[in-house]
Amino acid sequence: MGWVSESLDSIRSLQIRHVLTQVVSLGMIVTSALIIWKGLMCVTGSESPVVVVLSGSMEPGFKRGDILFLHMSKAPIRAGEIVVFNVDGREIPIVHRVIKVHERKDTKEVDVLTKGDNNFGDDRLLYAHGQLWLQQHHIMGRAVGFLPYVGWVTIIMTEKPFIKYILIGALGLLVITSKE
Amino acid sequence: MSPFVNRLNTLVTFAVLLLAILCAGASFLDCFHSPAVQANVEVLKVNRFRRQLTGNDEVLLTLNMSIDLQSAFSWNTKQVFVFIAAEYETEKNAFNQISLWDLVISDKHHAKFETQVTSKYLLIDQGSNLRGKRVDLVLHWHAMPITGRMILGKIPVSSFQLPKAYT
Numbered sequence: 001m002g003w004v005s006e007s008l009d010s011i012r013s014l015q016i017r018h019v020l021t022q023v024v025s026l027g028m029i030v031t032s033a034l035i036i037w038k039g040l041m042c043v044t045g046s047e048s049p050v051v052v053v054l055s056g057s058m059e060p061g062f063k064r065g066d067i068l069f070l071h072m073s074k075a076p077i078r079a080g081e082i083v084v085f086n087v088d089g090r091e092i093p094i095v096h097r098v099i100k101v102h103e104r105k106d107t108k109e110v111d112v113l114t115k116g117d118n119n120f121g122d123d124r125l126l127y128a129h130g131q132l133w134l135q136q137h138h139i140m141g142r143a144v145g146f147l148p149y150v151g152w153v154t155i156i157m158t159e160k161p162f163i164k165y166i167l168i169g170a171l172g173l174l175v176i177t178s179k180e
Numbered sequence: 181m182s183p184f185v186n187r188l189n190t191l192v193t194f195a196v197l198l199l200a201i202l203c204a205g206a207s208f209l210d211c212f213h214s215p216a217v218q219a220n221v222e223v224l225k226v227n228r229f230r231r232q233l234t235g236n237d238e239v240l241l242t243l244n245m246s247i248d249l250q251s252a253f254s255w256n257t258k259q260v261f262v263f264i265a266a267e268y269e270t271e272k273n274a275f276n277q278i279s280l281w282d283l284v285i286s287d288k289h290h291a292k293f294e295t296q297v298t299s300k301y302l303l304i305d306q307g308s309n310l311r312g313k314r315v316d317l318v319l320h321w322h323a324m325p326i327t328g329r330m331i332l333g334k335i336p337v338s339s340f341q342l343p344k345a346y347t
Contacts, residue, residue: 003182060286061259061324079265079277080320080332099279102306105272117284145329
């Protein structure tokens, strides 16, 4: 516990200029995180470039807590691709595989049907009442990359908020008390 | 910062960096892996061909297939998702693609097989354009990695013509 009292001492001995420097550096960290996120949005063309898998409906390919990187290119959606889509009246986006595609001749609009690899039937039961197909505007992006386990960090933080506060508090303390 | 926290910080940072480099490397090496998938799929029988009450044509097929997907596996492959799609063009739609059958192959030793199946999903058109229609069968595979980039591939396998009348 020696370093805690040492840290408290260091807070007391701060001068105003030092405090300002720390505030600025903290601001730099926050803004650069924001820049990276918004930059990714620009590059990938998807409104949320990274998503965490929350359900087991794509097992054994994707498990709960895995991370997917999304990309939204101009190329038309095709069967076999794994897309992330929003359904009207549902808050949480769903990650499932496309099994049917119908592309109009005149307008180039697509009708898409999806299914979870681990689900028995297709997704019509998950769609809004009476909705038979997904259109382009429902789709947030297609999954292009995969990273296992990392998403558990966010799952734990959303489900156990006090861990998040402890972590933020500890990081804040470290930033304030660090000498350069 | 105390020396202990300092050391822990360095250690964790280094471990994470190393892991990230290994993951990126594993995925990058997939670029040099070019699969040579061999497949032979044909329609054995049209079991059912009718118009649904909704006005859409519906077909149930029996497929005969011999597939060798062993080369789709690399050391960074967790599983391969394989499916057979019926692809055709109609007056209304420039492109229709309907998955008929799929399978998750979890290791290389199960990636070569011969089988006869009734299609898992019905071939349902948007409308009633299937009588006498020429339909292409295409084998698609999706190599899902242990970490990194996902790889999609396809080869056309055969084409067949649906009967001119409903059964």
